[in-house]
Amino acid sequence: MNKIKQEIITKIISGLGATAFALSFIRFSGIKSILSLVILSMLAGTLGNLLFHWLTVFLLNQLQKANQRINTHGVYAFGSFPLESSLAPAAGGKGLSLAKLFQSGYPIPDGCILLPEAFIQDDLREEAWQAVREQLTRLRKGKTIPFAIRSSAAVEDSQKASFAGEFESVLDIRSDQEIREAIQTVLKSRHSQRVKSYSLAQGLQNDEYSIAVVIQKMIQPDFAGVLFTVNPLTGNLSQMTGNYTSGLGEKLVSGEISASEFSIDRPQGSYHGPEEIAPIIKNLHRYAHAIENAAGCPQDIEWASKGKEVAILQARPITTLNNFDPIRGVWNDSHKGNFLWSATNLMEASPEVLTPFTASLHSYLDGHGGPSLSVKNYSLNGIIGGRFYANISVQVSAFARFFKGDAHRAYREISGWWGEIPEDLEIPLIPLTSSEWSQNVLPGLLRSSRMFAAYRKKEKRFLAGNAARCKELNNKIKNTTTKEGLLNLWNQEVFPLYRDSLIHVVAAASDQQVKLERDLLQYADPDVVNALLSNLSGLSGQFESMGPAIGLGMILNGKMTQEAYMEAYGHRGVNEGEAAWPRPAEDPKWLDSQLEEWEKNPVNLDVLRQQQKNAFDKAWQRFSSQNPRQASPFQKRIFQAAKAAYQREAVRSEATRCMTVLRTFALRAGSLLGIADEIFYLTIDEVLELLSGRENSNVMALIPIRKETFQQYCALPPYPALICGRFDPFTWGSDPNRRTDVYDAQTQRVAEIGNPDHSDTLHGFAGALGIVEGTVRKLNSFEESSQFQTGEILVTTMTNIGWTPLFPRAAAIVTDLGAPLSHAAIVARELGIPAVVGCKDATMRLETGDRVRVDGGKGCVQILTKKE
Structure with a gap:
């Protein structure tokens, strides 16, 4: 019995119950008042409806369970197959799908499933054959009708592989003898060479050759x-x-x-x-x-x-x-559909190619209560060729209805996080009916809003206790001696800590600063507005992202011990979002080398910060005198933005500390499994499976292939900041005319932003106020930072907290990636260093030795002379 029939029966009996209760009440109540009689009889009817509805559902469920307990010898009708039982995987992809669809009321030709337990070698057990004959009698209903006999392997018709045409199918057969022979034909096909070859190509295992068989009524269609x-x-x-x-x-x-x-x-x-x-x-x-x-x-x-x-x-x-290659351990979510992807800001935490272990955490989070927004099972989080991207189409699709379906209008509301996009670039939307949006998307947004509000209430406790909790948990992991014990730690403490830390990050996220800047520009010049937003740390307290640089000076001035510095910042660095990346706290020589570099180019950060405070005071005096009526509300908003920025930076630092726990867990798992740091070439699901005791030698054998693939991806330059449609990193990387701004698969071209290449001006976002002329020093990675000299203009793909010690030496900062809320913009503003972020292709158009003029207020970089 399918769900539609169950619902019809339930509605009929519930209605009869309501009628019976209402009529009985009218007949026996003795109430004379018509109004009271009507109201109370309606209440009685409602009670009858609820009671009979519950009773009917209970009885139907009991009937279904009773049917499932009957020994069917592995033969089940579509309508009675126990979908939620342990038998479900044995039905295979096709059988399980047909049973689900049939029981959900879709027009599926009826049939039955023969589970692997019904067979002995390549034939049916005798008792199973008798059960099949009973099903054939039920399906025929006294008529001679044709049947189709098809395979249903464990991974057939799955997201991994279709196996289309690999196993045999036998159609349009009628007699019992023909049907039995057809079943044998389908069973034997699992031994064929084409099935083995296809399985090997898909990275599947031999034990997945076990198949179920589906018998289904055939129709003679038009x-x-x-x-x-x-x-x-x-x-x-x-x-x-x-x-x-x-x-x-x-x-x-x-x-x-x-x-x-x-x-x-x-x-x-x-x-x-x-x-x-x-x-x-x-x-x-x-x-x-x-x-x-x-x-x-x-x-x-x-x-x-x-x-x-x-x-x-x-x-x-x-x-x-399919977005995942199980052999090479690589995700490419651009293959899931036509979407707009952005790497702006995300690559700050993970500027390098992610290992399979770290990349897999994003999909694992989506399936285990992580903070990612999703629309129709498409997640905001994505991985493209080992790099972290955000699915802008998901976010815009969720909010476009608030803006009458205008995708670009919806995007402008979130552009503070992701930066501007070309007006002519399509933002593909996920098709949603009105009911889908109101019944699924909107409730999801409201649930997320409530969850984030709850986490904001717990933020102070998180910040106060997280360091101690991470230290305690790291020690627990290191002292765990069994795989079972480590698996329990993951489920009970490690993953909840990691998940909650990321929810805290999203809950603390705020674009108040961007909206405030937009509103301030209605009353003041850009220079004044920039100055008003360049002293937020002076109003709220030192930002955590500035700590690594300020702390070095404090150590040399005797105001901070090296131990205190490492406790505060030893978990931060250039690739802190990658679990495989060793933390500074793990290297006893790291701090000494940082102090040595700092001493070579000493900078008085107190002077820089005082200059910013003076600029703020002057700008505020000018603003308040010109806009007396707006002074009070804007003053309040500036302090609110400062507090929000301070909280955001503090939460991010503590969430990053939780990555040290994840790294400790992975290394301990590698030790217990005997593969050391090669553990990072396995996915988190594979690691957990191995810890559970299910040894998988095939996965272990894939590690060399994955290491080679990882190195191939690492050899590619950073991908475009914006990707629209399907993207192949290697095809893009081999194109001598590639650009790093926007890749548009639909037009088979790389789109340009701003002025064409022959222009002598690059455009980006105004990061920090100031105009500077100087010599370019292009750094392709932080490992080249020793080449950077005081007074040069730093040009690089992106920066994060690991680059902070270089900032005070820079005359100006120019990056390919970035938005108003990116790390480079925030820190540069607080230190008063002119910056232009999100230039898209600065590293392709500028070379070390070029002379440029950086206007941080206008967000442009003018090329004065090119190095000969």
Whole structure:
């Protein structure tokens, strides 16, 4: 019995119960007042409805459980297969999908599933065959009808692999003897060389050759075809695409004949294609849309039609949209669909290619209560070729309805985090119906808002106790001697600490500063506004991101011990978002080398900060005298922005400290598993599986391949800040004309931002006020920082807290990546160093020795002379 029938039965019996209670109350209550009688009889009816509804649901569930307890010898009808039981994986991809769809009320031709336990070698057990014959009798209902016999392997029709055509299928058979022979044919096909070759290519294991078999009623359709809920070639989510033929669709699926094509726009359902199937399109679109939502990923759907009726024959994930290569251990989420991705700001914490261990944490977080926003199972967090990206399409799709569907208007509200984008660059949206947005997206936004509010209330306690908690947990991990004990620590303490720390980071995020700047510009010149926002740490307290630089001077002045410095900042650095990256606190020589470099180029940071305070005081005096009515509210907002910035930086520092716990966990797991720091070439799921005792030699054998792949990705330059559509890092990297600003797959070109290459001016975001002329020093990585001389203009891809000690030496700072809230902009403003961030291609157009003029207030860099 499927869910629709259960709901119909429940509604009927609930209605009868309501009527019976209401009539009984009227008959026996003795109440004379009509008004009271009406109100109370309605209440009685409601009580009857609730009681009979609960009773019916209870009895139907008990009936279903009773049916499931009957020994079926491994043979189950679609309608009675226990979806939530331990048997579910044994049904295989196709069998489980058909059972789910049938029980959910979709028009699936009825059938049954034969689990692996029904077989002995390549034939049915005798008792299982008898159970199959009972199912055939039920399906025939006294008529002679055709059947289809298909395989259903454990990973067949899964997100990993489709196995389309790899196993045998036998169609249009009728007699019992033919059916038994067909079952044997399907079973034997699992031994074929093509199945083994396909499995090896997909990185699958031999124990996954075990298959179930599906027996299903065949229909004789007018038309049959395939519908993809997302374009499998381009990843376009806004259009379903399909093809069909007259009669049976088997030759179409196998590629033996050509077909007619059609498409359906999403979400409205507009049809483009031949008129002969137009009558079925409305239902086909409705079924496909619902099946995709229920499955949680784009679907490849086989269908057939008779008259105006549509039957769904099969539904499976579209494997060409697979984002993970299990052999090389690489994610490329740009393959999941057509989206706009941004690396701005994100690469501050992870400027290098992520190891498989660290990259896998993002998807693990999504599945275990992490803070990421998602729309229709598409996450804001993404990985492209080992680098962290944000799915802007997800964020804009969630908020576009607040702006009448205007994607660029919605983006402008969040541009403080991600920076500006070209007006002509498309922001692909995830197609959402009004009900999907109101029933799924909006409640999700409200839940997140409540969660973040709750975490903000716990922020003070988190900041006060996190350092001690991390220290205690690191010691626990190091003293754990068993895999089981380490696994328990992960589940009970390590992962909750890591997850909560990231939720704290998102909860503390604030773009108050960007909105404040936007409003201030309505009343004052950019120079005044920049000065008003360049002393936030002076108003709220020293930002954590400035600590590593200020602390070095304090040590040399005897105001801070080396031990205190390492306790405060030993967990911070240039690649602090990567678990495999050794922390400064692990290197006993690290601090001495930093102090040595500082002594070579001493800078009085107190003087720089005092200069910023003086500039702020002067700017505030000017602003308040020119805008007396606005002075009080803006003064309050400036202090609020300062406090928010201080809190954001403090929370981020403590969340980064939690990464040391994650690193300690990984290294301990590597020790217990006998692979040391090669543990970072496994995913977190693989590590947890190995700790649970399920040894997987195949995964261990993949480590050399993953190490080689990791090095190949590391050899590529940083990818474009903005990526729209599918992106192949190696194809892009081999293009001599590549740019690092925007890659637009749809137009097969790299888009340009700002002025073309022949211009002598680069444009970005105003990072920090000031105009400086000087000589460029381009650093491709922090490892080259010893080349940097005091008074040079620092040009690099991006900066983070690990670069902070270089800032006081710089005459100005210019970066490819960045936005108004990026690290370079924040620290440069507080130290009064002119900066232009988010120039997109500064490192490609500027070379060491070039002379430039940096205008931090206007956000531009003028090339004066090129080095000969």
